[in-house]
Amino acid sequence: MTERPGRLVLLGHPVSHSLSPVFQNAALKASNIPLVYEALDVTGRELRSVLRQLKTSNAAGNVTIPHKIAVHDLCDDLTDLAAKVGAVNTFWFDSKKLHGDNTDVGGFDAAARALLGDETAGARIVVLGAGGAAAAVLAAVEDWPDAKVTVVARHKERAAALAKRFPDVARAEKSVERAVRAATLIVNATPVGQQDEDQPLDVSLIPKSAAVLDLVYRRGGTPWVKAARVNGIRAADGLPMLLEQGALAFQRWFGREPDREVMRLSLP
Numbered sequence: 001m002t003e004r005p006g007r008l009v010l011l012g013h014p015v016s017h018s019l020s021p022v023f024q025n026a027a028l029k030a031s032n033i034p035l036v037y038e039a040l041d042v043t044g045r046e047l048r049s050v051l052r053q054l055k056t057s058n059a060a061g062n063v064t065i066p067h068k069i070a071v072h073d074l075c076d077d078l079t080d081l082a083a084k085v086g087a088v089n090t091f092w093f094d095s096k097k098l099h100g101d102n103t104d105v106g107g108f109d110a111a112a113r114a115l116l117g118d119e120t121a122g123a124r125i126v127v128l129g130a131g132g133a134a135a136a137v138l139a140a141v142e143d144w145p146d147a148k149v150t151v152v153a154r155h156k157e158r159a160a161a162l163a164k165r166f167p168d169v170a171r172a173e174k175s176v177e178r179a180v181r182a183a184t185l186i187v188n189a190t191p192v193g194q195q196d197e198d199q200p201l202d203v204s205l206i207p208k209s210a211a212v213l214d215l216v217y218r219r220g221g222t223p224w225v226k227a228a229r230v231n232g233i234r235a236a237d238g239l240p241m242l243l244e245q246g247a248l249a250f251q252r253w254f255g256r257e258p259d260r261e262v263m264r265l266s267l268p
Contacts, residue, residue, distance in 0.1 A: 005060035005092060005253055008037040011050065012064035015039040017194070019267055020062060020246055026266035027250055027258035044070065051098065060092035060253045065191055068132035075100035085139050087132030090249040101252055104136035107245030112185065115211050115236045119184060121145040126179045128200045129189035130158040133215050137187055138166040150179045180205055188214045188224060199224040203231050211235065217242055219268060
């Protein structure tokens, strides 16, 4: 960016549950940047008009469910990574143009490596879902040596279309039971469990040798992660990914890294 943002926001619907304002404001304070990061609940119908308003204040920010693909389509300029993923979670205005990036890719990569350690090479990943978050997972796994991804989604045609975009590492599978048999890592890239007690996959189907990464996060942990741990399965929710994608976004906006420890310690 050529100049500092005039405003920082999170765009989504709903956003009241988001912890992004907590750790981003902690990072801003630690860096002595006089801005406040705000969560804006924006419907799909309001998105274009809100972006026009944000343009006038040279705003920057993040995008969450359900607007990542819509903002991607509205950008004047995309990073190569955002273009590949087909979704934007980090945006900014520069010279009155809307720019988009995807830091979910780096966020997922960091969270998965923290969970798996040295097991990323040759990993067999099952991704539940076929939206923007799933695409970010596939983009990250492309850089893992000899790793392969199986995409399973409720809408079979969307799973097939996503896998086709990443032909070197991905394939679609209709049967989740068949997909998980040899899995190293099973990733929930759907919103299931964000607001209720539903789980994206019965943990009794998960091999004990596999790990679970739920991209959903909730205070106290998601139902799926809790159930997996009870069954003796390594599991983590989406909080590490959220923190890292937020740190990478901060770096994009301000050209310097935030204090990640301050961000982490700010969370309840």
